[in-house]
Amino acid sequence: xxxxxxxxxxxxxxxxxxxxxxxxxxxxxxxxxxxxxxxxxxxxxxxxxxxxxxxxxxxxxxxxxxxxxxxxxxxxxxxxxxxxxxxxxxxxxxxxxxxxxxxxxxxxxxxxxxxxxxxxxxxxxxxxxxxxxxxxxxxxxxxxxxxxxxxxxxxxxxxxxxxxxxxxxxxxxxxxxxxxxxxxxxxxxxxxxxxxxxxxxxxxxxxxxxxxxxxxxxxxxxxxxxxxxxxxxxxxxxxxxxxxxxxxxxxxxxxxxxxxxxxxxxxxxxxxxxxxxxxxxxxxxxxxxxxxxxxxxxxxxxxxxxxxxxxxxxxxxxxxxxxxxxxxxxxxxxxxxxxxxxxxxxxxxxxxxxxxxxxxxxxxxxxxxxxxxxxxxxxxxxxxxxxxxxxxxxxxxxxxxxxxxxxxxxxxxxxxxxxxxxx
Amino acid sequence: xxxxxxxxxxxxxxxxxxxxxxxxxxxxxxxxxxxxxxxxxxxxxxxxxxxxxxxxxxxxxxxxxxxxxxxxxxxxxxxxxxxxxxxxxxxxxxxxxxxxxxxxxxxxxxxxxxxxxxxxxxxxxxxxxxxxxxxxxxxxxxxxxxxxxxxxxxxxxxxxxxxxxxxxxxxxxxxxxxxxxxxxxxxxxxxxxxxxxxxxxxxxxxxxxxxxxxxxxxxxxxxxxxxxxxxxxxxxxxxxxxxxxxxxxxxxxxxxxxxxxxxxxxxxxxxxxxxxxxxxxxxxxxxxxxxxxxxxxxxxxxxxxxxxxxxxxxxxxxxxxxxxxxxxxxxxxxxxxxxxxxxxxxxxxxxxxxxxxxxxxxxxxxxxxxxxxxxxxxxxxxxxxxxxxxxxxxxxxxxxxxxxxxxxxxxxxxxxxxxxxxx
Numbered sequence: 027x028x029x030x031x032x033x034x035x036x037x038x039x040x041x042x043x044x045x046x047x048x049x050x051x052x053x054x055x056x057x058x059x060x061x062x063x064x065x066x067x068x069x070x071x072x073x074x075x076x077x078x079x080x081x082x083x084x085x086x087x088x089x090x091x092x093x094x095x096x097x098x099x100x101x102x103x104x105x106x107x108x109x110x111x112x113x114x115x116x117x118x119x120x121x122x123x124x125x126x127x128x129x130x131x132x133x134x135x136x137x138x139x140x141x142x143x144x145x146x147x148x149x150x151x152x153x154x155x156x157x158x159x160x161x162x163x164x165x166x167x168x169x170x171x172x173x174x175x176x177x178x179x180x181x182x183x184x185x186x187x188x189x190x191x192x193x194x195x196x197x198x199x200x201x202x203x204x205x206x207x208x209x210x211x212x213x214x215x216x217x218x219x220x221x222x223x224x225x226x227x228x229x230x231x232x233x234x235x236x237x238x239x240x241x242x243x244x245x246x247x248x249x250x251x252x253x254x255x256x257x258x259x260x261x262x263x264x265x266x267x268x269x270x271x272x273x274x275x276x277x278x279x280x281x282x283x284x285x286x287x288x289x290x291x292x293x294x295x296x297x298x299x300x301x302x303x304x305x306x307x308x309x310x311x312x313x314x315x316x317x318x319x320x321x322x323x324x325x326x327x328x329x330x331x332x333x334x335x336x337x338x339x340x341x342x343x344x345x346x347x348x349x350x351x352x353x354x355x356x357x358x359x360x361x362x363x364x365x366x367x368x369x370x371x372x373x374x375x376x377x378x379x380x381x382x383x384x385x386x387x388x389x390x391x392x393x394x395x396x397x398x399x400x401x402x403x404x405x406x407x408x409x410x411x412x413x414x415x416x417x418x419x420x421x422x423x424x425x426x427x428x429x430x431x432x433x434x435x436x437x438x439x440x441x442x443x444x445x446x447x448x449x
Numbered sequence: 450x451x452x453x454x455x456x457x458x459x460x461x462x463x464x465x466x467x468x469x470x471x472x473x474x475x476x477x478x479x480x481x482x483x484x485x486x487x488x489x490x491x492x493x494x495x496x497x498x499x500x501x502x503x504x505x506x507x508x509x510x511x512x513x514x515x516x517x518x519x520x521x522x523x524x525x526x527x528x529x530x531x532x533x534x535x536x537x538x539x540x541x542x543x544x545x546x547x548x549x550x551x552x553x554x555x556x557x558x559x560x561x562x563x564x565x566x567x568x569x570x571x572x573x574x575x576x577x578x579x580x581x582x583x584x585x586x587x588x589x590x591x592x593x594x595x596x597x598x599x600x601x602x603x604x605x606x607x608x609x610x611x612x613x614x615x616x617x618x619x620x621x622x623x624x625x626x627x628x629x630x631x632x633x634x635x636x637x638x639x640x641x642x643x644x645x646x647x648x649x650x651x652x653x654x655x656x657x658x659x660x661x662x663x664x665x666x667x668x669x670x671x672x673x674x675x676x677x678x679x680x681x682x683x684x685x686x687x688x689x690x691x692x693x694x695x696x697x698x699x700x701x702x703x704x705x706x707x708x709x710x711x712x713x714x715x716x717x718x719x720x721x722x723x724x725x726x727x728x729x730x731x732x733x734x735x736x737x738x739x740x741x742x743x744x745x746x747x748x749x750x751x752x753x754x755x756x757x758x759x760x761x762x763x764x765x766x767x768x769x770x771x772x773x774x775x776x777x778x779x780x781x782x783x784x785x786x787x788x789x790x791x792x793x794x795x796x797x798x799x800x801x802x803x804x805x806x807x808x809x810x811x812x813x814x815x816x817x818x819x820x821x822x823x824x825x826x827x828x829x830x831x832x833x834x835x836x837x838x839x840x841x842x843x844x845x846x847x848x849x850x851x852x853x854x855x856x857x858x859x860x861x862x863x864x865x866x867x868x869x870x871x872x
Binding site: 045048049052054055056057058059060061062063067068069070071072073078091094095098099101103104105108109112113114115116117118119120121122123125126130133141142143144146147148149150151154155156178179181182183191193194207236288302303307308309310314317318321322324325326327328329330331332333334335336339340424425427 | 468471472477478479482483485486493495516517522526537539540542545548549552553556567569570571576578580602603604605613614617635714718731732733739741744749751753756758760797803
């Protein structure tokens with residue numbers, strides 16, 4: 027099992043004695059799946075805005091963490107959590123205004139047809155629930171995903187997350203399609219893959235349930251242009267009876283600058299929308315939104331309850347995050363800063379093959395995994411945090427909190443430029 | 450699909466105009482799976498200790514909510530969450546003391562053999578992960594659960610949760626066994642069922658992966674006596690190559706009074722232990738603990754990462770809950786108050802067939818579902834909150850926060866006595 031940008035135990039001499047001791051305790055008591063980032067792991071004790079701080083007060087510029095969408099420890103979000111935690115934190119089987127008000131506000135961000143929402147605690151749970159709903163509604167079992175897709179870690183969702191590697195076999199009802207490319211007729215080519223997968227399912231007697239895509243194709247290496255290219259594939263899937271599930275766990279929540287959700291850039295109205303990571307800025311909060319006619323049968327036939335999902339504290343966190351995104355115009359900021367960053371990165375040339383993305387979700391394709399790893403680890407030594415992604419591990423993943431300003435972009439570019447010069 | 454103690458839309462005239470309006474908004478915007486408790490739903494706006502409060506300040510005695518183990522809105526837990534949320538809330542791929550320290554403290558509550566822990570956000574995720582680990586370790590797929598078991602709502606776990614009803618088919622690799630009874634040779638009879646299920650799996654060519662049991666058998670109707678009865682079934686399962694997974698999501702965390710976890714009452718050392726609900730007193734926090742040799746292959750072959758699992762705020766909540774359980778001697782309180790309650794309930798006679806349970810997890814078997822529903826809804830009108838469980842929906846489920854004192858027990862008993870007199 028390999029993980030991009032993982033620390034190899036015992037490999038780095040730059041760690042302090044305290045850090046070595048902490049890593050040893052960690053390895054002893056946490057399960058063996060726990061991995062640290064970077065050749066030289068980063069020890070973090072505090073966060074504020076786009077900055078993370080080490081035990082000696084050293085400041086790291088966070089150009090990676092999409093969860094902290096409002097910036098680390100945003101006072102408005104912290105205050106909302108603290109306040110509601112002191113008032114009430116219980117489940118949704120008592121009447122309470124909070125979950126209804128938050129659901130209404132969230133639905134207001136979605137197309138009119140997608141008018142109902144169910145809360146979970148993680149994106150994995152959201153995708154797992156969406157899959158159950160899609161299979162119940164369609165009566166099918168087949169799911170189409172991209173070749174290096176990541177949708178989560180429950181058993182059912184791990185079976186359709188090929189990026190987890192060969193140690194996690196795909197399900198018998200799963201078919202993969204090539205990720206979008208960045209040249210040629212992107213929409214037609216992607217749809218061609220989907221049509222081939224549907225034909226293959228038909229031949230195998232598998233009734234399709236869903237086309238499930240991360241609308242920014244992050245683990246495939248970040249593909250989101252041209253706007254609208256997804257439409258033809260979605261049309262093909264629907265013609266075969268499958269639903270379109272937009273996985274917005276990474277793409278959604280204002281990050282792409284041009285729209286609140288990634289599917290909106292493609293002019294689509296999904297049957298189900300899943301979301302998670304940034305929703306509570308770190309508080310475990312996720313959701314599935316859907317068309318009522320799609321949710322109907324599941325609601326009628328399958329008892330479902332998520333003990334913590336939609337609790338008042340989670341909803342207060344979710345409300346506060348939306349307050350900040352709207353109040354601080356973070357979508358507009360993502361659009362402006364992201365556009366400037368992509369232009370400046372593209373002008374750096376050198377080992378950079380291609381710059382992709384939208385808003386503050388940027389993928390920078392390098393020649394190979396080695397140069398990407400060199401840049402990622404070199405920038406970490408300059409205290410600028412990014413990572414890498416893609417099937418070849420050669421795409422720099424640049425995805426800062428949305429309060430990332432032009433000044434922060436300048437610091438990031440200085441570090442990137444210096445590392446590129448060393449290649 | 451039926452749910453015990455569910456509100457039937459439009460059925461109650463005692464709701465205020467505001468409450469009716471809120472229920473309508475709720476039905477419009479939340480998915481159709483959302484259900485309210487009671488014929489006359491309860492509107493809650495605030496919680497403190499064992500009390501929940503309605504919008505007019507009316508106080509409900511909470512004799513139901515196990516999640517709020519330390520009492521609603523315990524100031525120590527609220528302060529810990531508020532403090533850590535203002536310092537740092539990020540994932541576990543940076544070095545940080547919090548997750549390690551919490552894991553060490555949690556492992557200290559477990560047998561020495563069960564020395565590693567992995568954090569998730571919900572009990573469903575914990576059981577789903579435990580299942581993946583068990584299947585990876587054993588190479589088997591078969592799982593044995595009880596006839597009315599509930600283990601969660603991910604697709605893989607719903608397939609082995611028969612209490613969800615016939616709308617959710619069991620998996621092809623799942624076998625159910627009769628729940629323990631409260632008479633006869635409980636251990637031998639239960640083990641007999643497990644041996645029969647193993648034989649049936651063998652005949653079907655299914656290699657067993659796990660015997661998965663809620664150690665208080667809550668959805669089966671609450672069965673936990675005599676202590677030790679589980680051992681023979683576990684021995685049989687292990688002899689066939691299956692692991693023993695103790696689902697402590699409901700039973701664990703001091704509730705049973707005699708031990709921190711339910712399996713400890715049976716003198717067992719599980720291969721995997723799952724826990725959730727009370728861990729963060731409402732904050733979404735759950736975990737799988739396991740023997741290192743059982744976790745090893747999964748860690749090596751299957752990339753696993755839970756974005757929110759084990760984040761510093763969740764760990765701070767988890768630490769604070771343990772502080773309160775220990776500092777306020779809540780396990781001892783559960784033992785004392787639970788024992789007194791069971792004795793007094795047993796002395797009430799009348800429609801009560803049997804009183805079962807341990808500590809503050811009490812099941813009271815009534816003649817039928819109608820009398821149980823009558824008591825549950827009648828007590829709700831007296832502002833005392835309980836519910837019902839079991840395959841016949843005829844077992845009163847009594848499971849208050851562990852700060853429930855003798856004075857609260859007296860209030861509960863007064864209400865129960867009054868409702869029994871009306872049957």
